[in-house]
Amino acid sequence: MTLSEQDRERQSDEIYTDRLIRGSVYCGTCGYNLRTLPYVYQCPECGQRYNARPLTMKGVFLPQQAEPPVSQVLFLLVCMAAAGVLFFDAFTPPDIWRLLGGTLLTIFSVVECPKAWHSVRRYLLARAIIRRINREI
Ligand SMILES: [Zn+2]
Structure with a gap:
């Protein structure tokens, strides 16, 4: 068996x-x-x-789980900024590749934004739990 x-x-x-x-x-x-x-x-x-x-x-x-999601948030901000720059430059003069790149980076940013927000919330919850633990000790 x-x-x-x-x-x-x-x-x-x-x-x-x-x-x-x-x-x-x-x-x-x-x-x-x-x-x-x-x-x-x-x-x-x-x-x-x-x-x-x-x-x-x-x-x-476990307290060691409380790492701030710095690289994830930074990467998302860079992608959003790059998307903005590509869109800004895509129309003067019109450039389909910059428009396409800006669109792809915008889609990526929209998809990644909830994940980054979830990581930030988890980090903040972990910090709150650590503060509570430290108060009890
Ligand atoms: Zn509980």
Whole structure:
């Protein structure tokens, strides 16, 4: 009898359900310290389900994840500026290649903008959680 990946994950979760977290692991949503709670459970502060089982780590926060998305945001701003420059130069005199380049960079910027915004929001949430952790220590 072979177990599927889901069955193995479920069995591993069941093994860890009765074990308690010994070190400081924080809720990925609100930053609540999950120490002394089961590895697979839900945050008592915000109700978010988490899985702090080693090699899984879903719904938990590790302070080293808080890297600012500088390169992603900078790249997006450069693309937006380049698109603006290409559009500005595309009509005096008319140049189809600059218009095409500006259009492609604009499409890329529009597609990447929500991703960059999501990264910035995640970073700001992580900073807020770190501040909360530091206040509790
Ligand atoms: Zn929480």
